[in-house]
Amino acid sequence: MARIIGTGSCMPRNVVTNKSMESYVDTSDEWIVSRTGIKERYISEKDENTGDLGYGAAVEALRDAGIGPMDLDYIIVATTTPHSLVPNTSCYIQGKLGAMNAACFDINAACTGFIYGLEIAQSLLNLKDKEYVLVIGTEVLSKITDFGDRSTCVLFGDGAGAAVLRKGEGILGIVTGADGTKGECLSTGDFAVSNILAGVNESKNLISMDGKEVYKFAVNILPLALEKALEKSDMKAEELDHIIPHQANVRIIESAAKRLHLPLDKFYMNIERTGNTSAASIAIALDEMNKKGLLKMGDKVSMVGFGGGLTYGAICMEWTM
Numbered sequence: 001m002a003r004i005i006g007t008g009s010c011m012p013r014n015v016v017t018n019k020s021m022e023s024y025v026d027t028s029d030e031w032i033v034s035r036t037g038i039k040e041r042y043i044s045e046k047d048e049n050t051g052d053l054g055y056g057a058a059v060e061a062l063r064d065a066g067i068g069p070m071d072l073d074y075i076i077v078a079t080t081t082p083h084s085l086v087p088n089t090s091c092y093i094q095g096k097l098g099a100m101n102a103a104c105f106d107i108n109a110a111c112t113g114f115i116y117g118l119e120i121a122q123s124l125l126n127l128k129d130k131e132y133v134l135v136i137g138t139e140v141l142s143k144i145t146d147f148g149d150r151s152t153c154v155l156f157g158d159g160a161g162a163a164v165l166r167k168g169e170g171i172l173g174i175v176t177g178a179d180g181t182k183g184e185c186l187s188t189g190d191f192a193v194s195n196i197l198a199g200v201n202e203s204k205n206l207i208s209m210d211g212k213e214v215y216k217f218a219v220n221i222l223p224l225a226l227e228k229a230l231e232k233s234d235m236k237a238e239e240l241d242h243i244i245p246h247q248a249n250v251r252i253i254e255s256a257a258k259r260l261h262l263p264l265d266k267f268y269m270n271i272e273r274t275g276n277t278s279a280a281s282i283a284i285a286l287d288e289m290n291k292k293g294l295l296k297m298g299d300k301v302s303m304v305g306f307g308g309g310l311t312y313g314a315i316c317m318e319w320t321m
């Protein structure tokens with residue numbers, strides 16, 4: 001049993017518009033907007049890393065929850081772009097927060113990482129002596145993006161979002177899953193530790209993607225995962241007040257709305273300003289909704305995502321703040 005009691009987010013300073021993308025690659029604002037819905041994204045500078053963005057989101061989430069760093073029992077960081085392998089990003093953030101009672105670990109489930117993190121947090125809160133878990137989704141995908149590849153570099157952005165969970169009723173049902181046979185559709189190639197240490201294969205460590213295959217997977221799995229989470233929560237789709245989907249592509253979200261027979265305006269979207277921030281995307285959107293006062297006590301909210309792996313996940317909850 002777990003519920004969300006606070007949210008936060010933190011974005012890099014630098015905003016890159018589609019227009020400025022035209023100076024890197026052969027693309028246009030018109031193509032990017034019509035194919036993806038993205039108009040601009042935040043791109044981190046050299047001195048902005050995964051840990052610092054995650055820390056910024058964590059500070060806001062703790063403030064919103066009204067608890068201090070020492071109250072935390074666990075910090076879980078979902079990221080595909082940890083700023084170092086050791087120490088993990090979670091320990092880095094713990095150190096900066098001074099959250100010395102928290103155990104810390106990172107998870108990688110690509111863009112579904114935040115949902116995976118919430119599921120793990122919920123399980124941990126079933127332990128008798130645990131009360132608070134901080135889940136952070138934080139990414140600097142731009143640092144592993146091939147800015148010579150127009151089919152991927154226009155999609156991704158950087159940022160971080162976080163949520164504090166407390167023991168209690170709120171989360172109704174979570175579904176997570178993966179299809180590893182489709183892993184090659186979205187990969188960073190031979191990102192083996194031995195390669196990093198030897199400084200070889202650098203160009204192969206950037207993201208490559210079979211966009212069409214990922215698209216096919218996404219339009220199928222998004223409604224399916226949401227339906228499974230609804231079933232687990234003993235709910236019907238029409239009972240949902242808000243759906244917060246992974247912000248990858250407006251067309252994928254429109255397709256999910258159609259398949260679920262739900263009005264598009266129930267799906268929160270900020271993709272035009274953020275691009276695809278991977279594990280941070282749902283957490284950032286959740287925080288935006290919370291800050292704007294769009295989430296009312298008792299609202300039924302779902303979050304649903306998919307990503308590299310390929311992974312997927314969905315959650316249904318009652319908003320209790």
Ligand code: ACO
Pocket residue numbers: 026027028031032035036110111112150151152154186209211212214215218248249276278306307308
């Ligand atoms: N600007 C201009 N033209 C482009 C660009 C660009 N940025 N990118 C590709 N094109 C061209 C292609 O070269 C192609 O040209 P051609 O017909 O002469 O060969 C044409 O546009 C059409 O390309 P498609 O790949 O067919 O375009 P599509 O409509 O499929 O859209 C897209 C591509 C946006 C990538 C889409 O497939 C998609 O959104 N897929 C899902 C991707 C996704 O969500 N990934 C994130 C996963 S989450 C994670 O874990 C990070």
